[in-house]
Amino acid sequence: MLRQVELVERVLSYDPQADEDLLNRAYIFTVKTHGSQVRASGDPYFSHPIEVAGILTELKLDTATIITALLHDTIEDTVATKDEIENTFGTEIAVLVDGVTKLSQLELQSDRTKQGENFRKLLLAMSNDIRVLLVKLADRLHNMRTLHFIKNPEKRKRIATETREIYAPLAERIGMQHFRDDLEDLAFEELNSEARKSIKRRLEFLRAEEGNVVGLIIERLRADLKEAGIEADVAGREKRFYSIWRKMERNNVSFEQLSDIIAFRVVVEDVAECYHVLGVLHEKYSMVPGRFKDYISIPKRNNYQSIHTTLIGPERQRIEVQIRTREMHEINEYGVAAHWQYKDSQAKSVQEGTQYRWLRELLEILENTQDPDEFLENTKLSMFQDQVFCFSPKGDLISLPAGSSPVDFAYAVHTDVGNTCVGSKINGRLVPLRTVLRNGDQIEILRSKNQTPSPTWESFVVSGKARSAIRRFTRIKQRDQYIELGRAIAEKAFRVEGKRFAEKALQTAVKVWDQENVGDVYCLLGDGTRTSRQLIDVIFPGEKKSEDADNIPPSVTVKEKSKGKKKDHAIPIRGLIPGMAMHLAGCCHPLPGDRIVGIVSTGRGVTIHTIDCETLEQFAEVPERWLDVSWDQENQEAAMPVGRIQVIVANEPGALSSITSTIASNNGNINNLRIANRSQDFFEMLIDIQVQDVRHLTNIIAALRADPVISSVERSTG
Structure with missing residues (x-):
């Protein structure tokens, strides 16, 4: 352990202007406040902060950082307070010590969630001053050097894993290769000693x-x-x-x-x-x-x-x-x-540290993410992967994780560019958005004000920034749809009970269900977490239940503005993107022209089925989850839903070409094709075709049946 004189001499050797008196007072303060506390090794606890300070003197850091290292555990582990530190050592050091203080008082559900939440707090603290991270890394390095004194093997493994997955990549991202190598090697010794x-x-x-x-x-x-x-x-x-x-x-x-x-x-x-x-x-x-x-x-x-x-x-x-x-x-x-x-100015160097691009990207991820586990996942995406270097049309260099797509590139430029991305050109050629970028590619992003992020992008983006932005937009869009649907359900529930609907009445549900506002109540109804029956029971407790409440599937209508006119009609089928509040069932592939029904499912909103779909038998005992819906004829033209057909075709040259040509000539677009069964003479295929409605699909089926190479064609509903 460094003696007081040795520590002060180290600092003075590279910074003759250092406040010697303040360093001495900080050394004595940490020894007194930690007092008789001991570490797992049996050493006095104050030896740890002193050694952490010694590690930082090797980096020739400023006096405030060295004092912060000496005091970094005093708020958490002793009776010292932030106010006391501020009065004794000044505001700057108090803020730094508070930023480094461990967050063990957080009452979270799991170690993983705690890890994610601690990491969020660490990023917020170091975004104001990078020295917080420097002290934290030195703290972790000394803890890893003494890890073998901890008797519990599970605790040692947890600390080593966290070091390898979080702190070593952080050290690498701020360029501290020496720290990263030491942290990784010490974690490796614990996790895979053989x-x-x-x-x-x-x-x-x-x-x-x-x-x-x-x-x-x-x-x-x-x-x-x-x-x-x-x-x-x-x-x-x-x-x-x-x-x-x-x-x-x-x-x-x-x-x-x-x-x-x-x-x-x-x-x-x-x-x-x-x-x-x-x-x-x-x-x-x-x-x-x-x-x-x-x-x-x-x-x-x-x-x-x-x-x-x-x-x-x-x-x-x-x-x-x-x-x-x-x-x-x-x-x-x-x-x-x-x-x-x-650098001549320490303040300038601190400011420069906070402006590292990767740190700004992590903070954007932090703003877009609510769940600690999701934040940890997206952050690892940003920190772990190797890089690919691409150029904008103006020649600006953008570094991305290996395996990135043009969508990742668009979000790296700016979140608004990613949100409005509709296409891309790589080296002057138009390419799909899921194309994998290579070193040296020049990327041009094509944008449209009417474009919004597609949840399907999440399946191929690899950068944490892109993924968090897409998820955030999806959550907001989904909430808006849940609120609209939930309000319609609430209005219908009141009408069935013979009550006059008033939004003020829902304040009771806000309190009972422990929500923030009426919008949250609508969300619970819209995503199926709560039913209309539960809403009525909360608002009108003790009243006799309407005889029709559980027997008549509610016909829910909403009002919508279109082209300057108001109209009343059944719930429009729109936003046909997987994961949104309303989507078409994959079991029966409903099309405009089919009789349809909506089923409210927890966490998925409304699923649209054909009225004869076998899946509906599963919901026979819960009629309150059924919605009487129909197609919005006015918006139908813009949508191209998918119909599925089952085709048995002769195994001979040109058969597949004949099928695709027939479908194309009838203005159908093949969305997916799968061979379900094959024999020496015949192939059985399932083909998904984008069509306008049932009549369009029927015409395609009729045209296919006229082809001599096709044995049979049927619409598939399973």
Whole structure:
């Protein structure tokens, strides 16, 4: 444990203007407040915050950050308060300490939810000052170094998993490679100790077998560069155990197949020398194709800059060489913390840290997400995946997770661009929105003011920002439809009971059902969580139930404005997108012209079935969930619902072409085709066709029956 004098001397060594008195007072304050508390190791508890402060002095951080590290556990674990810290050490330090304080007092349902909620709070705190995250990472690093003292194996595993999944990626995203490597390796030791021991044994064997080959390669590289007139620092560093393991898993290769277990680093003074070094090495040694990356020209999202190239180098060894400037090296190792060494103004460096693009994206995800688990999922999408680099038509560089689509690109530009995206061009060619982007693609997004996000986009987007924005829009749209439907259900319930509908009467349900407002009550009715019978029982308790209440399926109508005129009609069938409040059943594929009925289902709103659908038998005992609905003839033309047909066709050349041609000539659009059964002579197919109505589908069926290669055609309702 660092003594008081040693800690102060460390800070003064890189910051002679540091407030020595304040540092001394903070050291004494943490020792006194933690008092006789002990850690799992048996050491005094105050040794932990002192060691955390010591870790941060290695990053040469400002006095306020070091004091925050000393005090970071005092609010949670001692009798000290935020006001006391503010009065003693100032507002800045009090805010930082409060931001780092653990959130163990949260009463949440599960460890996973608690993890998600803690992460939300951490992001909010660090969005105001990145130093909160720096202290938190140092805190986690010291806890991981002493993890083996915790006796409960489940607790150790939980902490190690959280470190690997949350804190290590966060360290990587702010460019602190040194912290990330340490956190990952310590977590790896706990979660897969056997694999770590195996890699360690192999590395020891490799060192013994190859002898001083690393030293020989370093000397040869230095000599080659000196001959070209370049003064450079050349060093070789073994990859960490977890990094080796992850590469073996990702590339599905054995330890012996890895070529870059040791990375050789060339550090020079400026960018021009970096490219000079690259030219010298490529001229002297053969480059391995496909193993060159220029992160100086195109930095990573965390501002990592370096040139990576793989060579058949000295001693005929396949080696990876990383070329960078001295400043790049510091920033690559310590990320945002290195700015304290390269900027004159500490305030400026703090501000720059908060402006990291990835952090702004996480905050947007935070705004769009209500559920902690969903937030954690979307955040991992943003932090874990490898990158692909694409360009806008103006030449702006956009970095995205690997596997991204034009929709991900649109949301990366701006949420409004994503919400109004209708199409895309890649390198000048019109392509589907689900197309996977590749490095170097130039993307042009086509927009329309009338476009809204489709929930089906969620099936192929990979970025957390895109997914959270789509889900948010879907929730808002779904709520609006639930409210409209719920109001119609409430009005009908009052009418069946012979009561006059008044929205004020629903305030009773607001209180009894513990909702915020009447809109929430409508939502409960609209999504099927509550029934109209339950609503009446709450508002008019003790009254005799209407004889017709459970026997007559309610015919619900809504009023709607269309082209400046008001009209009354049955519930219109619109918003035919899976997951919205009203959708067509997949069992019977109802079409305009069919007699239909609506079934209210919990969490899915109204499902539209044909009146003869066999599925309706399941709801015979709950007539209050039935709605008498019909087609909105006026809006019918805009929609193209799907009808399903069952076709048995002869197995002969040209048969499939004949089917598709017949459907196309009758203005049908094949939505899906599946072979349900096949034999030597015949194929049985299920074909989904977008049509206008029942008559349209009937015409297509008649045309198909006239084709000699088709044995039979029937409409499928199962």
